[in-house]
Amino acid sequence: MELPKPRASTAMPMARLLLLCLATSSVLEVVAQSNLGRFISIDCGLPGQTGYVDNRSTLSYATDAAFIDANAGSNHNISVQSGTPTLPKSLYSVRSFPDGARNCHTIGSLESGLKYLIRGDFLYGNYDGLNRLPVFDLYLGVNLWTTVNISNPYGAVYAEAIVVVPDDSVQVCLMNTGSGTPFINGLDLRPLKNKLYPLANETQALVLLHRLNLGPTDTSITISYPDDPYDRIWTPYVDATQQWGEISTDVEVPYNADNFEAPSAVMQTAITTQNVSDSIELTLDLGSFPADLLLGYIQVLHFAELKKLPSNSLRQFYIYRNGALQLSGLENAYTPGYLWNGDFYSGSPFQSSSSDYILTLNATPKSTMPPIINAIEIFSVISTALVGTDLNDVSAITEIKGDYQVSKNWMGDPCIPTSVVWVGLTCSYAVSTPPIITSINMSFSALDGLLSSSFANLRNVQYLNLSNNNLIGSIPDALSQLPSLTLLDLSNNKLNGSIPPGFLKRIQDGSLDLRYGNNPNLCTNSRACQPAQVRSKRAIIIVAIVVVITVIVMLVAVLLFCVLRRNKKALKLKNERTTSTSTANVIYGDSSLRLENRRFTYNELDIITTNFQQVLGKGGFGYVYHGILEDGVQVAVKLRSHSSNQGVKEFIAEAQILTRIHHKNLVNMIGYCKDAEYMALVYEYMPEGNLREHIAGKDLNGGCLTWRQRLRIALESAQGLEYLHNGCNPPLIHRDVKTTNILLNTQLEAKIADFGLSKAFSVNNDAYVSTNTLVGTPGYVDPEYQATMQPSTKSNVYSFGVVLLELITGKPAILHDPEPIGIIRWAQQRLARGDIEGVVDSRMGGDYDVNSVWKTAEIALKCTEQASLQRPSMTDLVVQLRECLELGEDRTGIDTNNKPAYTGVSSGANPYMGYKSYTTTWQSNDVSQTKTALDVEHSLRRMPSMDDGPAAR
Template sequence: MEEPTTGTTAMMVPWLLLLCITAAATSGALQAHAQLESNGFISIDCGLPGQTGYVDKTTTLSYTTDAGFIDTDAGVNHNISAEYITPSTPTSLHSVRSFPSGERNCYTLGSLVSGLKYLLRGKFLYANYDGLNMLPMFDLYIGVNFWTTVNISASDVEVYAEAIMVAPDDFVQVCLINTGGGMPFISGLDLRPLKNKLYPLANETQALVLLHRFNFGPTDSHTIIRYPDDPHDRIWFPFVDVENWVDITAGEKVNILDELFQPPQEVMQTAITPRDVSENIEFTLDLESFPRDHSLGYVHTVYFCELQEYPSSNALRQFYIYRNGVLTYLQVYTPPYLAGDFVNSLKPFQASQYKISLNATAKSTLPPIINAIELFSVISTTTVGTNSQDVFAIRAVKKMYQVQKNWMGDPCLPETLSWDNLTCSYNSSRPPIIRIVNMSFNDLQGGISPDFAALKNLQSMDLSNNNLTGSIPEALSQLESLKFLDLSNNKLNGPIPSGLLKKVQDRSLDLKYDNNPDICTNGSSCQPERGSNLAIYIVVPVVVIVVLLLVAMLYFCLQRKRKQGSIKNSVKLKNDGDGNSSLGLESHRFTYRELETITNNFQRVLGRGGFGCVFHGSLEDGTQVAVKLRSHSSNQGVRQFLAEAQVLSRIHHKNLVSMIGYCKDGEQMALVYEYMPEGTLQEHIAGMQVVN
């Protein structure tokens, strides 16, 4: 039904506060198994100790502890003072979780469906749980959007904050913000799925915050209607004024056809009418106790149903509907008999007060009637949180490293509450993104989280001065915007990914990795570099020992075959035309005179052994070599020398020196090797200082 804009004043009568009425419940034991019930409900008893929940016997709803919905180190559990527990105090309000530290603390409710509509409700009963008798005031946020201010007016007052909103993602966060008015706390948290046709003014850009929801007709202030009578678990509080109103109750079922609000039968089967039939219905609902400016306005729904048969054919119930003195329904209204009906806002209206007047027409023989009313303020939900992929990634990082800073709620918004160690980039046309992560000196343990690679817009990351172990993830190479990466002063090992090395080479990345003794800087091969003692101490000794064993075994076999005469010697000698013997190998053959030139007349001695001395030399192209010259006093014969040369010429390994050539010039015999400047294996095993 259509409704024009707002008006001014009307007669004021006593009003009741929604937030000051209590609800009754009893409970039984239940083991909490899952976050969602089969109907999609989430019912959390905040501050309930342990892991065991219960079933409320009045509502039959299953309540669970808040473990798993909030960080384990967030908040402190308390029981309310026993003096405030009465038979009508719901079990779900017997405990609270308070938040003495942190400016923002958030609950995360998951398993939602993005784009669907939900009822979200927070419950608060202070009841002097901390023994301080200091009534707090603090803010609530739905994600990054302001929800309401929780203002505890008395220790025994139950405060309910309720909103109808569209989920922007598959989860929603409820955050308590310490604004300096006292320590935030919460008693319970509920989430109920709604059909998307319900409450059409709740959409992707705005949510409805409940101010009042009243059921007219009950005479007992404890007659509260909720689940299972209301399948959506809305809480309908009684509006009682026995002095001025007469309650009407229908004995028959009311036909409720509307798909926009669907009030429960029990609400539509009761109504009120003036005790004096010549009077009208007028009342005022409070706006002043809600301290924030609701600049987007208000919306309401007023429910009607005729519950009485007219006493005669001339009887008529007919009235006008006014809000703040202005006609809101342009036609004369007559409620339908035993059929639910409503008059609602088609758009938000502005008002400084809310007064309803139902005035009988001159033709009406019966006074006005009303069954129920809902009043909401409208809040904006257009503020979009941080890029969802960034949120997913940084929360995974938080979980892996058990970060205990202010990492609660949205990483970037509000800007005043953005997470420590993160720098975000803000753009009015798109969600914020994470640009810089600085987690140095955070005592991070374990490996580098692969989830860092999901921060696609990351430009700088500093993980230095922690206790990180393991290898550097190759996935970090995929961060196209990354310009700076500091991994220094950790315990990382293995090769630097080739993708990162390429970025370093093309100067698109500044990479720091010093003081990680086990990192290889030359790609996946991890080949030891000059100056790398790790490769010499570990890789080379193992490989050399294995090769020497193979050489010894081969030499033993050759000697044995020669003595037995069963086969010819495997090293073939041939005449090269100058009366000397050649090995018939591909290695370069040096003359003795060439060796004199190479070694500068055998000036620098590198070492001595049973074969003879080893001299330092340099080829014409500058290649440094080691020349192993056979001494005339050596007991190693020509055939042994040739056998060693034959074997070494066939063995090639990246961790062994290569044989460059040989010399067999008359009686002069020598082997020419690649020069290794780090000293001998024996010296390194013994820990000796090498002097080049």
């Protein structure tokens, strides 16, 4: 706190006083006029585009149409009941927001770094006829301002903050908290001198709790503009007990270039006690403001002596706050100056253990006059240090919103708060830097027109999905220069032109996956895209080349004929080997990829596998054998067993699927065999076997997968599944995702295998496919699929969540503990207690980043939510697992890009404390398999799932 300067109690010469009063009046008028031109007054809910001038204040009011999205909220009027005091005109109209979690007004044309008073006006007035008093939150940008609690339908509520704006605009957002429909009547913004209210700065704002004018002669008048050039609202304080006397003067009380500049109209009145021995005691409520939001309170007390005291008189008093003496120094007391606008305020925020603020003024023993006070202001201090999304990303996505007139609830900051991230966006959060936009999904968003140039300004975006819209024109080469972009989906649009060179280069080096199928006018053949004149010249050259080649071919044919006649025995042996080339054109990304699948005879498979000697494994289809082709390439041969319950249908399904898909994280098919009753598929060989073997401890040297290897395997598996969901046409649902169907090569790179149970689905059917059979493996089957017989992409997500839990824990999908229990329930029980060490595979010896493990566990449990709508998409999983991998790069907390480690929620290291669950009954189905321990568990137990999920990050 600050000790006030000594105030002179002697009278000023009258001439000097008159001159000072005239000067003050002139200054007030100049200040008021200069501020008026920068005032912003908004009547929210006023219909039309035309504003008005308020007769009372002479201030100009504008409609809020230019400050908010056209489709946001609805306009209403208030019908004032008889007997209600006359209201300012701006309070008669209301804009309410029944839709959307967050709705915002954006006020622009501000000066960055300057201090402003921002005020929201709220009067319910039963505008909707429901007589339901709402409670909702109010935000300044990304920082929570206050909670608006309407307790009286015809009582006006004002929310005021003094804040330094960081940019040239500010957003005032209303957040629906589920306790009624948010609404607003008016918004006022007033510029302040930067020296005023010094505790309001770049990192904290002041939220008004009380601003009282004490001792007014007319208690029905509220002082504001033009009496206060900053349009602060000074509420008259009425002494219901009539224990205080009132002092007033008609002479101006000028402010003396201080930190608050209380207006003369306020300082011309004061309250005092009848006797010098009596105390002034004011009790004001602090409890109306949420205690967990504030950094403390500040008090501003305004004093001025209004009487010319005799030379032998003294007005001097002590100031107490909740019983604690406030002044320090020789006298520990305050003496107001005659017609001198003085103040006493907190030099730093103070805390209060009580919900009340009690101010006590006691005369000192020397004082011959009782204490006085003219006005008081009480503020709570809130933090404004929370940083919004990266400004470049905000600018780009806002321009994109405007270019396409996005009708989604895209309001406020794109990434903060995390509970209202813009629909279709995924953001990345770090401790010391602003959030960035890493993924945008605007598929099926009715976008039309050209590709916005603003997409090229999203420097941090990794995944951009603009598929299934009506985009026209060419693909801008500038998009290929986005440094972080790894996937761009432009399929199912109306684009034309050719693939730009920048994209071709990135596709060639493997840094970008471009998807552009079903753009009929898009030229993808480099030769066909050339001008006709160039094509005609090349045609002549090609014809000449063909003639030469034809002659050479004929000569070679004659030579071969002669050789073959001399080698009839060899020719007969070669004729036994029937080779058939099945060619499939698979459009993946930018290239047309030809897959030539060799057809083997059963005798060839017998030779390749050395009489089916080495067994690699066994599945529902049959045994898998190791083989070596003529050129030394190792393969895996999956031979259908005659006793297998998977027959010709599954064989054809897997063969057809593998013929038309190609991805680095999907097992590649080399060929097939359909020789009489023998059926087999020939794959690339994965020497490290399946993931289940490694989790169970296949390594004979006693080693195990590191945490980084586990995360890498999870990410690569997710990439393969994401390709099945979004990169195939039609998309595919695997239906049997499990650790035994994830294979590893010598570099431990993961590839998804076994597509015999996969199903295609239509993207126009919400990614569901109807079936009449339940397939899959116990422990991995989606309970929603089990109940509805409709598998979806989220069924794969559920199974993948089980895989993640296996990678974290090192345990199988079904445990015996000692009774059968699913890994989901087993992990939930321990995570709910914060027992991360009891969940993580102990064989890793603590060699992992705990933040990365927590985040991965959270992802796994979200994947295994009972309701599929609450599960993330596989595209989201790829993004989130990349972030987990970054966290796990360096156990010291800094990865290779010097990014801070994920720290979880601010309240502690365990984001699952307070985690709830509910139970749901599993149906008893055999999942197309022989009954196992899981069936026993299903009949004895109920499986839990998350209610409201782990704490937000």
